[in-house]
Amino acid sequence: MAVLINLLYIVASILFIFGIKMLGSAGTARRGNLLSSLGMLVAVVATLLYSGLSWWMVVTGIAIGALVGGVAAVRVKMTGMPELVALFNGSGGLASLLVGLAELSKVHAGGIEGYLAGLFAQSGVRVPDWFALAAIAGTVIIGAVTFTGSLIAFGKLSGKLDGKPVVFSGQKLITAVVALVALFAGLIMVVGADSGVGLAGGCALVLLALAIGVLMTLPIGGGDMPVVISLLNSCSGVAAAMAGFIILNNVLVVAGCLVGASGLILTVIMCRAMNRSLPNVLFGGFGSGAGPQGAAVEGEMKPASTEDAYYVLEAASHVVFVPGYGMAVAQAQHAVKELAGILEDNGCQVEFAIHPVAGRMPGHMNVLLAEADVPYEQLWEMDAINDVMESVDVAVVIGANDVVNPAAGEDPSSPIYGMPIINVHQARTVYCLKRGKGTGFSGLENALFFRENTRMLYGDAKETLSELVGQFKG
Amino acid sequence: MEFAPLLLLLFAFTLAAFLGFELISKVPSQLHTPLMSGANAISGITIVGALIALNAGGPGVARWIGLLALIFATINVVGGYLVTDRMLAMFRKKKGGE
Numbered sequence: 387m388a389v390l391i392n393l394l395y396i397v398a399s400i401l402f403i404f405g406i407k408m409l410g411s412a413g414t415a416r417r418g419n420l421l422s423s424l425g426m427l428v429a430v431v432a433t434l435l436y437s438g439l440s441w442w443m444v445v446t447g448i449a450i451g452a453l454v455g456g457v458a459a460v461r462v463k464m465t466g467m468p469e470l471v472a473l474f475n476g477s478g479g480l481a482s483l484l485v486g487l488a489e490l491s492k493v494h495a496g497g498i499e500g501y502l503a504g505l506f507a508q509s510g511v512r513v514p515d516w517f518a519l520a521a522i523a524g525t526v527i528i529g530a531v532t533f534t535g536s537l538i539a540f541g542k543l544s545g546k547l548d549g550k551p552v553v554f555s556g557q558k559l560i561t562a563v564v565a566l567v568a569l570f571a572g573l574i575m576v577v578g579a580d581s582g583v584g585l586a587g588g589c590a591l592v593l594l595a596l597a598i599g600v601l602m603t604l605p606i607g608g609g610d611m612p613v614v615i616s617l618l619n620s621c622s623g624v625a626a627a628m629a630g631f632i633i634l635n636n637v638l639v640v641a642g643c644l645v646g647a648s649g650l651i652l653t654v655i656m657c658r659a660m661n662r663s664l665p666n667v668l669f670g671g672f673g674s675g676a677g678p679q680g681a682a683v684e685g686e687m688k689p690a691s692t693e694d695a696y697y698v699l700e701a702a703s704h705v706v707f708v709p710g711y712g713m714a715v716a717q718a719q720h721a722v723k724e725l726a727g728i729l730e731d732n733g734c735q736v737e738f739a740i741h742p743v744a745g746r747m748p749g750h751m752n753v754l755l756a757e758a759d760v761p762y763e764q765l766w767e768m769d770a771i772n773d774v775m776e777s778v779d780v781a782v783v784i785g786a787n788d789v790v791n792p793a794a795g796e797d798p799s800s801p802i803y804g805m806p807i808i809n810v811h812q813a814r815t816v817y818c819l820k821r822g823k824g825t826g827f828s829g830l831e832n833a834l835f836f837r838e839n840t841r842m843l844y845g846d847a848k849e850t851l852s853e854l855v856g857q858f859k860g
Numbered sequence: 861m862e863f864a865p866l867l868l869l870l871f872a873f874t875l876a877a878f879l880g881f882e883l884i885s886k887v888p889s890q891l892h893t894p895l896m897s898g899a900n901a902i903s904g905i906t907i908v909g910a911l912i913a914l915n916a917g918g919p920g921v922a923r924w925i926g927l928l929a930l931i932f933a934t935i936n937v938v939g940g941y942l943v944t945d946r947m948l949a950m951f952r953k954k955k956g957g958e
Contacts, residue, residue: 402902403879409898410887416948419898423941426905433911440916443927447910451934458935459942464950470943471897478936482906484929488913488922495919508912511865619896622903622936627873629909639869640876641905647880648899652892742889749892756950767889 387435388510394432395637401425402641406648412762429637436508464757465717468747472540472615475622479532482625483592486525489632490575490588493519498580509634516576519584521631523572526588527595528625534599536618542608543746549608558669561601568594602668609711609788611746613656613667620649652748659742661794661804683793683831687823690841692850695817696857702779702815704735706771708808709751710744712785712821712847721851722784723758728858738764739771739781739808741789772809781813783834784847785820793833802830816840819847894947901940907933 402425408418434444455474462470493501498515506512541547571590578584606614623645630638657664699705707722726736738760744751752765775781783790792811793800810816811834818835820842834840843850887895910933913926 402905403883406880406895406899406902407883409895410884410891412888412891412951415891415894415951416945419894419901419941419944419948422898422902426902426907426937426941429905429908430911433908436912436915438915438917439911440914440923443914443923444911444930447914447927447930448934451931452938454931455935455937455939456942459939459946462943464947467893467897467943467947470939471893471900474897474936474939474943475900475903477932477939478900478903478906481904481910481929481933481936484925484932485906485909485913488910488925488929491921491925492918495921504918508915512862513866517866616896619900619903622900626903626906626909627876629906631869631873633909633912634865634869635908635912636869636872638905638908639873641902643873643876644880644883645899645903647877648884648895651881651884652896655892740889742892747893748896749889749894752890753893753947753950756947762890762951765890 387437391432391435392636394428394435395635398425398429398432398637399640401428402644406644425641429641464753465714466544467753468611468615468745468750469540469544471747472536472543472618475615475618476533476536476540478622479529479536479618479625481529482525482622482629483529483533485629486522486529486632487592489518490522490526493522493580494585501580505634511634513634515579518632519576519579521628522588523575523591525625525628525632526591527568527572527598528621528628530592530595531599531602532618532621532625534596535603535614535621538600538603539611539614539618542603543611551607552604557601557605561598564594564597564601568598606668608746609743610660610667612743612748612750613653613660613664615747616649616652616656617664620646620653623647623649656743656748659806660802661806683833683836685836687835687842688840690817690843692843692853692857694841695843696854698815698817699729699734699780699854700732700858702729702734704778705729705780705782706737706739706766706775706778706810706813708739708741708781708783708786708790708810709755710741710784710786710789711746711750712787712819714745714750714754714785716785716821716847718784718848718851719754719758719760721848721855723755723760724855725851725858726760726764728855732858736764737766737771739766739768739810741768741786741808744786744789768806768808775809775812778813779815781810781816783810783816783818784851787832788830790834791830791832792837793830797833800830810834811837811839814839817843819843819845819850821846890951894944894951897940897947898944901937901944904933904937904940907937
C-alpha cells in the first residue's frame with residue numbers, strides 16, 4: 387500500500403507542476419487551476435489509504451473546512467479579494483503550525499523513542515531524534531509567523547487596523563531580541579526532547595513565533611502590502627514543506643517548496659516595481675514620516691469641476707485611465723468602465739494603464755477591471771503606456787498617488803526616487819480624482835498635483851465618474 | 861542511523877525550489893493575483909500532514925489538534941481553489957466576449 391500511496395503522491399506533484407505552469411499564461415490559467423486542484427484531490431485520496439485514520443474526524447474536519455472556505459470564496463466581493471487571500475493564507479499557516487504541534491504532542495505523549503518508531507512504521511524511514519525535533523521547530527516557527535503575519539495584513543487590508551506603519555522606538559531591537567529568544571527556545575525544545583524542559587521550550591517557541599509575525603508586519607505600511615502578501619504566501623509554502631520534513635512526506639516537501647519559490651519570485655517582482663530592496667520594505671518603516679521627505683513642492687493645486695472635465699474629455703481623442711487603490715476603496719470600477727465605453731462611442735481611443743504595485747496586492751487592479759468587463763486589450767502595462775504618453779490628450783488618475791508621482795524620476799532627495807512610475811505628467815492634461823487634499827500612503831506631497839497641466843477633481847471617485855457619465859448622457 | 865532517505869528528501873526540496881523559480885519567472889502582471897491565490901491553495905497541501913495526525917493509534921491530544929489542522933487546511937484548499945477559479949472565470953468571460 388505504501389508504494390501505491392507514494393506513486394499517487396508523484397502523480398499529485400506532476401499535476402501541481404503543470405497546474406502552476408498553466409497558471410502562468412492567460413489562455414490556460416483556468417485549466418491549470420483545475421489541474422492543480424485535481425492534484426490536491428489525488429494527494430488527499432492517497433493519504434486516506436493509510437490505515438488507522440479516525441474516519442469521523444476526517445469527515446467532520448473536511449466538511450467544516452469545505453463549508454467555511456467554500457462560502458467565503460463564493461460570497462466575497464472582488465473588492466474584498468486582498469483580505470480574503472490574506473485570511474486563506476493565514477489559515478494555511480495555522481494548519482501547518484497545528485500539524486507541528488500535533489507531532490510535538492505525540493513526542494511528549496509517547497516518548498521520543500516511541501515517536502521515532504511510529505514515524506518509521508508509517509514512512510519507512512528512521513531519522514535521528516534531533517532531525518525530527520528540528521523539523522517540528524521549523525514548522526512551528528514559520529507556520530506561526532505566517533498565521534499572525536497574515537492576520538495583521540488582513541486587519542490592515544480590511545481597514546480594521548490602521549494602514550499606516552506602526553513604528554515605535556527600539557522596535558527593531560525588540561523584534562531582534564524576540565527572534566533570538568525564539569531561536570533559543572527552539573534549541574531547548576530540540577535538546578530537551580521528550581522531557582518537561584523540552585515541552586516548555588516548545589510552548590515558549592509557539593508564543594514567541596506568534597509574536598514575531600505581529601512584530602514583523604505591524605511596521606509595514608498599507609501601500610507595501612503587495613510585497614507582504616506575496617512574501618507571506620511564500621512562507622505558507624515553506625511551512626508546508628517543513629511539515630513534510632517532519633512526517634517525511636515527499637508531496638508536502640515538493641508542493642510546499644514550489645509555492646515557496648513562486649511566492650518569493652512574486653515578492654522580488656513587487657520590490658523591483660518599487661525600486662526598493664526586500665529588507666527596506668520589511669524594516670524601513672516606509673511612510674511613517676521618518677527619513678527624507680524630498681524637496682518642498684512649489685505651486686498650488688488647481689481644483690476643477692466635472693463640467694470642465696466633461697468639455698475636455700468630450701474633445702479628447704486619446705484618454706488613459708490610471709487606477710489606484712482609491713478606485714478599489716470607492717468601488718468605482720464599474721463607473722470607470724461605463725465612462726470608458728461612452729468615450730469610445732465618442733470616437734476616442736481609451737486605455738487603462740496599470741502599475742505593477744497599484745492597489746494592495748499583486749495584480750489587484752486587473753482583477754477589479756476584469757470584474758467590470760474591461761477588455762484585456764485595453765489594459766496596458768507601465769512601460770508600454772509610457773512610450774505613448776506624450777500623445778495622450780487626457781490622463782485620468784483615479785485614486786492613484788505614489789505610482790504617478792513625477793518626483794520619483796526628478797527629485798533625488800525624494801524617498802521614492804528611482805521608483806518606476808506611470809508618466810502621466812507627460813500627457814497634455816491630467817485629471818486627478820481624489821477624496822481630499824491629504825497625502826498618499828507614503829505621506830509625500832505629490833508633485834503631480836501641483837503641475838501646470840493637472841486639475842484636481844475632489845470627492846468620491848465613483849460619484850465623480852457617475853457625474854461625468856451623466857454629463858455625457860445629458 | 862541511515863541518512864540516505866533524508867538526503868533524498870532534501871534533494872527533492874532543492875530541485876522543487878529551482879523548478880518553482882523556472883515556472884514562474886515570466887508571468888504577465890495581469891495574472892499575478894490568480895497566480896498568488898492559486899499557489900496559496902497549493903500550500904494547503906499541509907492537509908496531508910493534518911490527515912496523518914488523525915491516526916487513531918496516536919494520543920488523543922494529537923488527534924484533536926490534527927482535527928483543527930484539518931479544518932484550517934481544508935478552508936485554505938477549498939476556498940483558495942474556488943476563489944482562484946472565480947477570478948479566472950472573469951478573465952475568460954471577457955476574452956470570449958471579444
